[in-house]
Amino acid sequence: MLANTDNNKTTANNVWDAKTQTFHGGQEHRFINNFVEDFSVTTNYLGTPCKALEAAKEAISDIHHYPAANQEPAKSCLAEFLWGSGYREHHGRLLMGNGASELIDLVVRKALLSCEQRNIKKPTWKGSPWNVQVGNVEGREYQRSAETNGFEILDPANPEKADMICIVNPCNPTGDYFSVEPLKKWIRDNVKSNGCVIVDESMQPWHSADFRNDSLISEHAYTREMFEKEGVSVHVMHSWTKIWSCTGLRVGSVICPTAQHCEALRKIQVPWSVNGPALKFVETVVNDDEYLQKTWSNTTRLRAWLIEQLKSLGHLDWEYHGKAFLSWVWLDMKNEDLAEKAIDLARAAGVPVRSGKPGYQCNSFVRVAVRRESEVQVLIDAWKSLE
Numbered sequence: 406m407l408a409n410t411d412n413n414k415t416t417a418n419n420v421w422d423a424k425t426q427t428f429h430g431g432q433e434h435r436f437i438n439n440f441v442e443d444f445s446v447t448t449n450y451l452g453t454p455c456k457a458l459e460a461a462k463e464a465i466s467d468i469h470h471y472p473a474a475n476q477e478p479a480k481s482c483l484a485e486f487l488w489g490s491g492y493r494e495h496h497g498r499l500l501m502g503n504g505a506s507e508l509i510d511l512v513v514r515k516a517l518l519s520c521e522q523r524n525i526k527k528p529t530w531k532g533s534p535w536n537v538q539v540g541n542v543e544g545r546e547y548q549r550s551a552e553t554n555g556f557e558i559l560d561p562a563n564p565e566k567a568d569m570i571c572i573v574n575p576c577n578p579t580g581d582y583f584s585v586e587p588l589k590k591w592i593r594d595n596v597k598s599n600g601c602v603i604v605d606e607s608m609q610p611w612h613s614a615d616f617r618n619d620s621l622i623s624e625h626a627y628t629r630e631m632f633e634k635e636g637v638s639v640h641v642m643h644s645w646t647k648i649w650s651c652t653g654l655r656v657g658s659v660i661c662p663t664a665q666h667c668e669a670l671r672k673i674q675v676p677w678s679v680n681g682p683a684l685k686f687v688e689t690v691v692n693d694d695e696y697l698q699k700t701w702s703n704t705t706r707l708r709a710w711l712i713e714q715l716k717s718l719g720h721l722d723w724e725y726h727g728k729a730f731l732s733w734v735w736l737d738m739k740n741e742d743l744a745e746k747a748i749d750l751a752r753a754a755g756v757p758v759r760s761g762k763p764g765y766q767c768n769s770f771v772r773v774a775v776r777r778e779s780e781v782q783v784l785i786d787a788w789k790s791l792e
């Protein structure tokens with residue numbers, strides 16, 4: 406049966422199956438005839454890094470071969486990007502996946518298995534403390550995975566410790582951020598002994614050229630100690646599809662507390678889940694220093710400029726949330742109808758933004774990605790008629 410007959414046409418409204426999937430930004434561009442730029446996803450404003458894109462394209466000519474079963478040499482390249490020349494010591498704790506989404510699901514399933522083995526009848530799960538009360542990765546991927554796998558969901562304000570806790574740091578969409586010490590305290594205060602933790606640092610590399618030093622990436626002794634003394638397994642998750650703007654390619658990784666944890670995940674992972682072009686992309690992109698230098702020197706400036714332009718629209722009650730280094734602004738328009746109108750106007754002008762309503766239930770909020778000045782101008786012009 407043809408998918409695109411008039412009665413059966415895919416639109417921005419029915420592209421998600423609400424019964425089985427959770428809403429996420431980044432789909433509308435397909436349905437907008439006058440599309441200019443996607444402000445609805447928090448990818449890098451620079452677009453896909455050229456050299457890595459070329460490498461992925463070249464790798465297409467090799468698709469008659471299976472990709473490397475051990476994800477090499479891409480995995481070693483990524484390990485070296487994370488840990489520098491001492492990477493070999495930690496390499497066994499790193500696993501790549503088909504986007505972070507695959508790995509989130511693997512870690513949650515593994516955590517559930519561990520609860521079953523310990524005879525915990527109704528394991529509990531808790532998300533981060535910030536005001537999107539849902540474990541708050543875009544599309545609620547974490548809570549969705551925990552719910553599907555049978556965890557009881559605790560309210561983030563509930564002081565009870567949980568068998569599994571997940572935090573997206575910096576939080577997408579609110580833009581809140583814990584530096585390392587408060588993060589460790591939150592973990593200690595919220596996870597049970599022998600529990601499982603995921604810290605999602607997908608948006609953290611925007612922090613600065615020094616991002617590794619404010620990250621759990623570098624906290625080897627802490628991770629080891631948590632496991633050896635408390636039995637707590639701390640996993641550090643990365644979606645690489647944001648900072649390197651390759652959401653269509655699907656690249657993620659997880660750093661496990663030990664190599665044995667990694668092996669246990671590999672056991673339940675679908676073989677070859679990271680395809681050949683994606684592996685080649687990673688191998689190349691980790692050496693693109695210029696791209697990251699540009700990211701760090703320009704994103705903060707462009708974000709400040711975006712806020713300045715939004716302020717120039719004259720809505721004095723609007724509030725702008727999120728750390729200055731981030732690739733988006735979480736904008737509270739303080740009025741649901743106005744936010745809805747803003748979303749429609751942006752779509753009509755070919756510059757879709759992410760509504761705070763589906764998934765986050767923040768009805769007066771919109772999330773606006775950091776983009777180049779000329780593209781922002783299109784959005785600002787579209788919003789001039791907002792009142």
Ligand SMILES: Cc1ncc(COP(=O)(O)O)c(C=O)c1O
Nearest residue numbers: 504505506543577607644646657
């Ligand atoms: C913070 C965060 N983590 C993970 C994901 C999932 O990413 P991926 O595209 O790698 O599956 C997203 C996607 O929106 C995200 O924003």
